[in-house]
Amino acid sequence: MFDPKALMRAKAGESIPLERSSRRVFLRDIASLAIAAAPLPSYAQHGTSGLVTPPVRLDDTRLVDQAGTERLLNSLLLGGVTALQTIYTGCSSVCPLQGALFSAVQERLPQIRGRYPVRLLSIGIDPLSDSPSALHAWLKRFQAGPAWTAATPTLRDIDGMRMALAGSRLPLGNIADHATQIYCFDANARLRWRSADLPRADEICNALSALGRA
Structure with a gap:
């Protein structure tokens, strides 16, 4: 059975291993994450987990952020490595x-060293309710910082984005059954890795670290 406390297993003092930047290192690190991932209950219909090959670039969808500013998806992804x-x-x-x-990932961001800034992006999938003020309150609830x-x-656009993220052509269920995977993008706004459902914080940090060195 899934234990919610597992999300906090990573100790704040743990360091993330740093290695020479290369595609080989990235592929090896991501492959090891996929192998090590423990199976968790499926909370939603979704595609595969692990390395995304070839990398996927999503449509440059228009979004509205927590400040009420209209943004393009690529403007939020380009130039940094992002967990979504x-x-x-x-x-x-x-x-x-x-x-x-x-x-928990945010607390460990200062430990991640790489060539690119590291970002976190929460995408609201209920446009009728996920207004800027609701998003702002949600971020405040979890002490979100500037990253x-x-x-x-x-x-x-929302269903198309959800299907592209999941890598699935199957019809999506209702929003209550949405995927709990994390999707990691490289600095070129390409989806490179999908987690299993409800991964651990250290898995996400290691994926971001590998992307930052690639």
Whole structure:
């Protein structure tokens, strides 16, 4: 059975191994994450986990962030390595766990060394409720810092984004069954890695570290 406390297993003092930047190092690190990932209950219909080959570039969707500013998805992804999660602010089941997960990752961001800044992005999947003020309150609830942004696409775009993230052509269920995977993007805004459902904080940090050195 999934233990929510597993999200906090990573100790704040742990260091992330630093190695020479290369594609080989990245592929090896990501492969080891995929092998080591423990199976967790499936909370949603989604595609595969692990290395995304070839990398995927999502449509440059328009979003509105927690400040009410209209942004393009690529403007939030380009130039840094990014961990992305899907949430909705009215969720009272797994979304608080996802917020706690990103909060734990945020605490460890200073330990991640690489060529690019590291970012966290929470995508609201309920455009009718995930307003800028709701996103702002959600981020505040988890003490989000400047590296952590939340934004919501339009109702027209949300299902396409969810399917592209999951790598699945199957119809999506309702938002209550949304995926709890984390999606990691490189500095060229390409999706490079998908976690299993509700991964550990150290898995996400190691993926971001590998992408930052690639």
